[in-house]
Amino acid sequence: MMTDKNIAIIAFRRDEAKAGRLQQHLDADLLFYDEGVFEKALSYSAVVAIMAVGIAVRCVAPFLRDKWSDTPLVVVDSNLTFAISLVGGHHGANELALKLGEFGLVSVITTATEAHQRPSVERITKQLGARVVNRASTKSVNLALLKDDVPVVYLSGPKIVLVDDDVSVVEKKDLRGKFIVGIGAHRNINSDKVITSIMMALESAGVSIDDVSFFATAELKKGEPGIIGAAEHFAKPLVYVSHDVINMMNPPSASKAVRLGLVGVCEPSALAVAYKKTIVLPKQIYGDVTIAIAK
Incomplete structure (x- = not known):
């Protein structure tokens, strides 16, 4: 993951004053252009090159391998007008270009x-704090995401998973200290009601939205616009938990979902994904919305 403490800025000496302004904004190291500067700069976690795009392309080209290992590179013109995400857009360059946008530059991002x-x-x-296992799949899945939402489905093991080449398999990392918000709602619920319910639940639990890893709900809620809208509002990924996994949980509250063959929705969904499998806030009912928080 890109960190501001590991950014290199490459600039010509004539642009030292302008580069210094960006250096202060990014808390970066400033390297002056010479024959071997790109090779040195690419050992950093991200690079900002203040120069023409053509120069940057010719300098970085010999070092490019693939998007998963290339160092994110943003090119800035010498007038500090544009910040162009050139290499590694999905791996830090887009984020860096947007950060430069906070400084007044126009962020230019071309990833579809x-x-x-x-x-x-x-x-x-x-956002999930995970890693992609089958990297080649991201091309197909990202193309699908351009057209429509693609569900994130959580499976707990032990299991053997066989997938097609248009399914991205991501492996979660350590989620200790992260909260999971489980959501249940009536069909065709308004997203504003879900958003308000989540905010009320977080306040009751004393949990900040920044400490929430992602939202979770049952697979039967797949495509529910109110829940999807709430996830988009908070910029949190939404995980759909399979019914088999839900029914392996032991939620503390009774649920009307038993009529659908489930032990519950919001509580078991949160529990299924949570690291410690601990309910922080048991099921809260806000009209047609139910919220639970787990850790």
């Missing part, structure tokens, strides 16, 4: 999902 304001596998994976 971002250009169309759609999520990407890489961004969802980052």
Whole structure:
């Protein structure tokens, strides 16, 4: 993951004053252009090159391998007008270009999902604190995400999973300290009601939205616009938990979902994904919405 403490800025000496302004904004190291500067800069976690795009392309080309290992590179013109995400857009360059936008530059991002304001596998994976196992799949899945929402489905093991090449398999990392918001709602619920319910539940639990890893609900809620809208509002990934996994949980509250063959929705969904399998806030009923929080 890109960190501001590991950014290199490459600039010509004539642009030292302008580079210094960006250096302060990014808390970065400033390297002056010479024959071997790109090789040195690419050892950083991200690079900002203040120069023409053509120069940057010719300098970085010999070091490019693939998008998973290339160092994110943003090119900035010498007038500090544009911040162009050139290499590694989904792996830090887009984020860096947007950060430069906070400084007044125009962020230029050309990755298709971002250009169309759609999520990407890489961004969802980052939000989940996970890693992509079958990297080649992201091309197909990102193309699908351009057209429609693609569900995130959580499976707990032990299991053997056989998938097609248009299914991205992501493996979660350590979720200790992260909260999971489980959501249940009546069909065709308004997203504003779900958003308000989540905010009320977080306040009751004393949990900040920044400490929430993602939202979870039952697979039967797949495609429910109110829940999807709430996830988009808070910029949190939404995980659909399979019914088999839900029924393996032991939620503390009774649920009308037993009529659908489930032990519950909001509580078992949160429990299924949570690291400690501990309910922080038991099921709260807000009209047609139920919320539970687990850790």
